[in-house]
Amino acid sequence: MAVPTALLAPVLLLCGLGPRLAATHGPTGVECVLFNEEYMTCKWGSRETLTANYSLYYWYETRLPMLECKHYLWDRGVSVGCHFNQSEIIQFQPFHVLLNASVNGQTLEIRSKRMELQDLVKPGAPVNLTIRNMSSNQLQLTWSSPYPKAQCLEHAVKYKSNKDTSWIEHGVKGDIFSFPSVDYEKYYTFYVRSKINSYCGSTQLWSEWSVPVVWGRNTTSKDLAEEQLQRFWIHTVLVPIASCLLLLVLVVLLVRMERVWVILMPRIPNPSKNFDELFITHNGNFQEWAGVPKDMLESFKPNYSESICHVSELPSKESHEPQWDGSNRPPGGPGAPAGPREHSPYQNNYVGV
Amino acid sequence: MSHAFFRSIFRVLPLLLVLSPVNSSSCTMGNKTAEIRVKYENILSHDIDELVNMSAEYRDRCCKNKKHEHSKVFFCNDTQEIESLQSMACNMLKFFNKQKIIKEFRWKAALVSCGTLQVLQCKCERHKKEKVCTQINTHNNDDRETGEQSKKKCNHEFCELKENISSLRSCWNKFEKIISR
Numbered sequence: 001m002a003v004p005t006a007l008l009a010p011v012l013l014l015c016g017l018g019p020r021l022a023a024t025h026g027p028t029g030v031e032c033v034l035f036n037e038e039y040m041t042c043k044w045g046s047r048e049t050l051t052a053n054y055s056l057y058y059w060y061e062t063r064l065p066m067l068e069c070k071h072y073l074w075d076r077g078v079s080v081g082c083h084f085n086q087s088e089i090i091q092f093q094p095f096h097v098l099l100n101a102s103v104n105g106q107t108l109e110i111r112s113k114r115m116e117l118q119d120l121v122k123p124g125a126p127v128n129l130t131i132r133n134m135s136s137n138q139l140q141l142t143w144s145s146p147y148p149k150a151q152c153l154e155h156a157v158k159y160k161s162n163k164d165t166s167w168i169e170h171g172v173k174g175d176i177f178s179f180p181s182v183d184y185e186k187y188y189t190f191y192v193r194s195k196i197n198s199y200c201g202s203t204q205l206w207s208e209w210s211v212p213v214v215w216g217r218n219t220t221s222k223d224l225a226e227e228q229l230q231r232f233w234i235h236t237v238l239v240p241i242a243s244c245l246l247l248l249v250l251v252v253l254l255v256r257m258e259r260v261w262v263i264l265m266p267r268i269p270n271p272s273k274n275f276d277e278l279f280i281t282h283n284g285n286f287q288e289w290a291g292v293p294k295d296m297l298e299s300f301k302p303n304y305s306e307s308i309c310h311v312s313e314l315p316s317k318e319s320h321e322p323q324w325d326g327s328n329r330p331p332g333g334p335g336a337p338a339g340p341r342e343h344s345p346y347q348n349n350y351v352g353v
Numbered sequence: 354m355s356h357a358f359f360r361s362i363f364r365v366l367p368l369l370l371v372l373s374p375v376n377s378s379s380c381t382m383g384n385k386t387a388e389i390r391v392k393y394e395n396i397l398s399h400d401i402d403e404l405v406n407m408s409a410e411y412r413d414r415c416c417k418n419k420k421h422e423h424s425k426v427f428f429c430n431d432t433q434e435i436e437s438l439q440s441m442a443c444n445m446l447k448f449f450n451k452q453k454i455i456k457e458f459r460w461k462a463a464l465v466s467c468g469t470l471q472v473l474q475c476k477c478e479r480h481k482k483e484k485v486c487t488q489i490n491t492h493n494n495d496d497r498e499t500g501e502q503s504k505k506k507c508n509h510e511f512c513e514l515k516e517n518i519s520s521l522r523s524c525w526n527k528f529e530k531i532i533s534r
Contacts (some may be wrong), residue, residue, distance in 0.1 A: 013470070062428055092429055092527040118526055151533035199394055200530045326442060 003169040030056075030097050030112040036124040036147055040089050040117070041073065043081035044099055044110075052101040056082045061094035061114070078139035082254065091118040097321040122205040126155065126175075126192040139179040139215060143192050150175065152200035156193050158209070161216070173197075186197070187216035197255075380435050380475035386532040392408035392472045393529060400468055401522050404461050408515050411455065427517070429524035434531065435473055436520040441521045443477035448514045449485045462514060463489050469521065 033044040044054060056069040070088075073081035097112040124146035132140045147153055155172040163186055182188070191209040199287065242249070254261050282289040287297055382389055427444065429437045445466040449459050465484035470477070477483060 025439065092523055099463050116523055118530075127479055149530055200526050201400055202405075202526070214530065 016324045030099065030110075032095075032097070032117070032120050034089060034091075034117055037089070037121055038086055038334050040084040040120075041081050042069075042097060043073065045080055045081065047075040047078050049080050050080065053079050054099045054101040054105045054108075054110075055079075057098040057100065058082075059096050060090055061096065063090070063093070065293055066098070074117060074258070089117060091121075092116070116202075118201045119203045121196050121201060121203055121207065123153060123194045123196065123207045125208040126194055126210040129192060130191065131190070131213055131215045134178070137181050137184075141179065141189075141190055141192070141213070142178040143175055143210065145175070145194055147194065149200065152196055153194045154197040156195075156206070158191045158193075159188055161188050182215075187214065189214050191193075320348060370515050377480075380439055380473045382435075382472070382474040388533055389472055390529065393525065397465070397468045397472055398525070400461070400465050401518075401525065404465050404518055405522060407458055407461055408518055411458065411511065412507045412517060413512065415507035415509070416457075427520045427524075429520065429527050434524060434528040435475070437523050438469055438473060438521065438528065439475040439477075441517060441524060442466040442475070445514070445517050445521065446477065446485050448510065448517075449533075451510045453508045454514060458514075460489070462518065462531060465521070469525075 009156065017165050023181075030042050030044045032040055034040045042056065044050075056072075057066045058069070069082035069084075071083040071085075072079045073083055095115045095117050097115070099108075099110040099112075101108045126143040126145050129141065129143045132142070140239075141157065143155075143156075144150075145153055153175075156168045156169055157172055157177045158169045160167045161183070165348045177190075177192075179188075190213050193209050194207045195205065196203050200306075254264060278284065278286065278289040410445065419495060424471045427441045443466070445462055451459065464484055467489050469475075470486065472481075
């Protein structure tokens with residue numbers, strides 16, 4: 001029973017200490033950056049993540065002894081980093097950092113891994129971006145860098161026109177970028193940033209993007225507003241007025257120039273005038289008006305008179321015999337249907353000729 | 354008479370020792386920095402990058418917390434970058450025959466060492482090591498290991514070589530920075 005108890009005690013102790021240690025929210029590591037080789041900051045956390053004040057000690061592998069940070073960075077009363085001057089920075093010599101804090105009577109020590117400061121250089125952003133027009137629609141972008149060794153830098157150029165939706169990025173070795181074909185109707189924006197190249201170091205730290213330089217038709221918001229106002233005047237005022245004026249001119253022309261009116265509004269023919277003579281002079285006598293010859297008129301007049309002879313058939317009582325024989329044919333002639341005609345009420349009354 | 358003889362001998366010898374340069378550099382490209390830059394940037398730097406990438410692919414867990422007693426530490430001394438590079442390159446050649454290290458990796462490391470010595474026109478103190486460069490230049494590492502053999506365990510020789518490579522690269526970076534405008 002003694003052995004399990006002996007084993008339990010450290011476990012319980014760790015369990016007791018563990019949450020407390022975890023609750024102090026110690027730094028996860030030290031991050032150092034050399035800004036343009038002018039100064040360096042090493043940070044290990046922020047006010048939110050730290051509850052203790054850490055002290056930083058550093059040394060170079062070839063140069064002992066260990067030195068303490070002379071210039072701490074504070075965040076609301078908690079030390080969060082250390083600032084190193086240029087004189088305190090030595091590149092190409094392994095650099096070590098030790099963080100030290102005292103919490104509730106316990107000392108916390110955090111050692112950083114060995115650092116090579118030349119691999120932690122962040123150059124300053126390029127400056128003096130200049131665009132020049134070259135021949136055949138070509139632009140040349142140049143810049144300078146605040147970093148002392150320009151030949152140790154590689155650059156990246158990012159650009160976009162006002163018609164593009166995304167940025168285009170190009171890597172550049174020197175400090176000149178040629179843009180091959182430019183559209184004079186577009187408006188371009190260029191940014192540049194720098195990094196230590198692989199010949200002089202091994203870093204992934206890019207500088208900040210430079211201040212942009214622009215080229216092309218500059219349609220600023222003021223210009224856009226002016227353009228919109230111009231469009232408004234054209235579409236809302238000038239065009240309607242011009243249209244009205246044109247309409248007015250056309251109306252005047254139509255009224256004044258009968259030839260145009262006739263073409264546009266042809267007269268509906270009124271034939272009544274042609275027949276005035278018929279009704280007024282000849283009293284509706286068409287033949288007279290038409291000029292039909294008298295001979296022809298006479299020929300249409302009948303030259304005989306004929307009295308009307310009413311013929312009717314008296315009904316006979318004895319007549320069950322057929323009312324016709326071979327000499328008397330029914331009025332319909334040969335081949336006429338017999339049945340319906342026999343019963344037709346009109347059969348018995350017809351006018352003889 | 355014999356006393357005079359020995360006295361003369363013993364005076365000359367220390368004089369010779371004092372007068373002879375302590376670190377006589379056997380590199381002849383010292384002043385031709387432009388030529389060194391061109392060769393380094395166009396050829397050697399790419400081989401160094403490949404070597405570093407190769408080194409990062411292999412297991413190195415055993416290297417992180419151990420500092421081996423017998424491993425030599427090289428520094429890139431100020432104003433003596435060429436000599437430092439020479440020392441590093443010559444030292445790296447000793448790993449060429451270490452069987453515990455993956456063959457492809459050893460060959461590449463030797464290639465970089467020989468390239469460094471060639472660019473700087475340096476010789477190693479032990480001339481045996483230069484036979485390695487002759488072998489490297491004539492054979493192109495045709496015998497590549499199989500994939501299974503290439504997964505060798507981490508060992509202290511590998512760690513030491515890795516350390517060497519890192520130092521060599523840093524020293525080249527430093528030298529390049531100095532000779533750049």
